[in-house]
Amino acid sequence: MSKSxxxxxxxxxxxxxxxxxxxxxxxxxxxxxGKAGRKIAAEGAAGGGAITSFLCYLLDNGIIDGVVAARKxxxxxxxxxxxxxxxxxxxxxxxxxxxxxxxxxxxETIENESLRSxxxxxxxxxxxxxxxxxxxxxxxxxxxxxxSMLISLFCFGTFAQESILSYVREKYxxxxxxxxxxxxxxxxxxxxxxxxxxxKFDEITKYTQVxxxxxxxxxxxxxxxxxxxxxxxxxIIVRNNEANEMLKDANKxxxxxxxxxxxxxxxxxxxxxxxxxxxxxxxxxxLL
Amino acid sequence: MLNVTHIDLGGCEGCSVALLRAMLNAKNCNFxxxxxxEFDGDGDVVMVSGPICMNDSEKIExxxxxxxxxxxxxxxxxxxxxxxxxxYCRGGQQPKPHHMTFQPINAVVTVDYAIPGCPPSPRxxxxxxxxxxxxxxxxxxxxxxxxxxxxxxSGFDLIDDIVxxxxxxxxxxxxxxxxxxxxxxxSGKPDxxxxxxxxxxxxxxxxxxxxxxxxxxxxx
Ligand code: SF4
Ligand code: SF4
Ligand code: SF4
Ligand code: SF4
Numbered sequence: 001m002s003k004s005x006x007x008x009x010x011x012x013x014x015x016x017x018x019x020x021x022x023x024x025x026x027x028x029x030x031x032x033x034g035k036a037g038r039k040i041a042a043e044g045a046a047g048g049g050a051i052t053s054f055l056c057y058l059l060d061n062g063i064i065d066g067v068v069a070a071r072k073x074x075x076x077x078x079x080x081x082x083x084x085x086x087x088x089x090x091x092x093x094x095x096x097x098x099x100x101x102x103x104x105x106x107x108e109t110i111e112n113e114s115l116r117s118x119x120x121x122x123x124x125x126x127x128x129x130x131x132x133x134x135x136x137x138x139x140x141x142x143x144x145x146x147x148s149m150l151i152s153l154f155c156f157g158t159f160a161q162e163s164i165l166s167y168v169r170e171k172y173x174x175x176x177x178x179x180x181x182x183x184x185x186x187x188x189x190x191x192x193x194x195x196x197x198x199x200k201f202d203e204i205t206k207y208t209q210v211x212x213x214x215x216x217x218x219x220x221x222x223x224x225x226x227x228x229x230x231x232x233x234x235x236i237i238v239r240n241n242e243a244n245e246m247l248k249d250a251n252k253x254x255x256x257x258x259x260x261x262x263x264x265x266x267x268x269x270x271x272x273x274x275x276x277x278x279x280x281x282x283x284x285x286x287l288l
Numbered sequence: 289m290l291n292v293t294h295i296d297l298g299g300c301e302g303c304s305v306a307l308l309r310a311m312l313n314a315k316n317c318n319f320x321x322x323x324x325x326e327f328d329g330d331g332d333v334v335m336v337s338g339p340i341c342m343n344d345s346e347k348i349e350x351x352x353x354x355x356x357x358x359x360x361x362x363x364x365x366x367x368x369x370x371x372x373x374x375x376y377c378r379g380g381q382q383p384k385p386h387h388m389t390f391q392p393i394n395a396v397v398t399v400d401y402a403i404p405g406c407p408p409s410p411r412x413x414x415x416x417x418x419x420x421x422x423x424x425x426x427x428x429x430x431x432x433x434x435x436x437x438x439x440x441x442s443g444f445d446l447i448d449d450i451v452x453x454x455x456x457x458x459x460x461x462x463x464x465x466x467x468x469x470x471x472x473x474x475s476g477k478p479d480x481x482x483x484x485x486x487x488x489x490x491x492x493x494x495x496x497x498x499x500x501x502x503x504x505x506x507x508x
Contacts, residue, residue, distance in 0.1 A: 125496040129461040132428045136412040138405040138490055211457035211497055
């Protein structure tokens with residue numbers, strides 16, 4: 001790995017010294033491929049995947065008392081959802097954890113819901129911020145001691161909302177205000193409004209937020225567990241032993257099924273991570 | 289065991305109290321402070337709170353002396369780190385001098401780590417000391433090293449450097465981290481209510497883009 005990623009990489013790591021030089025996936029103790037186990041699949045949460053099931057395990061076993069995550073509310077806008085029961089989690093599973101920045105209302109939500117020990121599912125940038133807060137709580141109101149687990153979803157960038165909405169209006173005649181839902185699959189976004197249109201990611205990547213082009217973190221190196229969907233399975237990176245033990249226990253108890261991953265799969269994700277690092281390095285050089 | 293010594297140069301005592309609260313129970317630290325009557329200017333780690341008055345030659349000399357002896361000099365709190373509210377607020381209070389004569393301490397000496405916060409929460413102090421003690425430079429302590437190089441940091445800078453440069457990703461971390469509610473979201477991007485900003489700099493170090501740029505710019 002180290003030979004194929006030359007100076008660009010080093011540049012970025014100078015900028016993020018806390019991250020791990022020559023480790024595009026960050027530090028980890030184990031990597032698995034996972035999917036929902038028998039116990040959860042039987043309850044009809046097949047769409048949810050390994051992370052949903054794992055969250056159910058954490059709740060059922062009293063490790064956490066709530067899950068905070070973002071979900072689409074309308075169109076590309078997001079809202080925070082707090083799931084306090086496994087039914088909540090399974091119910092929201094079908095809607096997929098949304099790729100949208102959401103830290104804004106977090107404090108309020110946590111206070112209102114009087115959570116004591118929660119798992120937060122977020123994007124690498126959010127997980128990075130939350131880890132910083134947890135490490136050095138600068139404010140009296142920082143709720144770091146309430147966060148028990150940070151789960152990061154892989155992210156290659158999120159969309160600049162206004163640009164993409166005006167693009168789909170210009171090109172496809174979809175009125176932004178009519179958009180009921182936007183479905184995200186691995187290769188495309190499907191807009192459902194006054195029309196239904198599926199648009200390939202390749203066509204719209206140019207509407208990625210500029211801030212995301214500076215972001216070097218694909219998997220969320222500050223997380224306890226990072227997860228990304230590959231085909232119908234979940235690629236899981238575990239970053240500490242505690243989390244690893246929990247995953248193994250969840251596996252044993254039938255919540256999830258995990259198997260080891262071969263080198264080729266790991267390299268595939270590493271390539272993607274490296275690509276993001278190089279992109280960030282290019283853009284940041286322009287900026288400075 | 290870290291030998292930590294603290295002096296306040298003229299802040300509001302918020303920082304001193306935060307330090308006392310944390311340090312009197314701190315593990316692995318031997319803490320002395322002028323406030324507990326034990327200050328002797330010696331210590332591997334010297335924590336300075338409050339801004340330096342540029343008209344006060346005695347204090348300036350003292351600060352320089354401390355720098356010479358200290359292995360690590362830490363600017364603790366927004367006043368010492370980035371100027372904070374003391375430099376900024378206007379009220380015509382007596383006694384003069386004007387507030388602009390108060391500067392962050394890096395106007396006079398080299399600082400190793402600067403911790404913004406008005407005051408920084410006592411809860412962050414033990415983890416910070418642990419990080420110093422085990423010498424691990426990873427994780428977010430690098431941000432404080434970078435802040436030691438800047439002479440101002442506030443919501444104004446965040447708006448200028450991040451929002452107006454269009455590299456804000458609308459994550460809301462700044463809003464979440466502002467102690468006074470000076471940051472709020474307008475059409476999905478942060479905006480500053482200038483009258484409320486106490487120039488503590490917390491929003492800046494908490495912004496994923498801004499902290500990244502800080503480190504990239506100042507830690508080569
Ligand atoms: S690319 Fe980075 S900054 Fe943008 S949403 Fe993803 S993790 Fe956040
Ligand atoms: S940073 Fe805030 S709490 Fe600390 S001395 Fe200055 S005004 Fe007081
Ligand atoms: S906007 Fe808030 S957090 Fe930022 S410097 Fe001003 S008072 Fe501090
Ligand atoms: S923390 Fe930074 S990136 Fe996030 S909303 Fe505030 S300015 Fe934008």
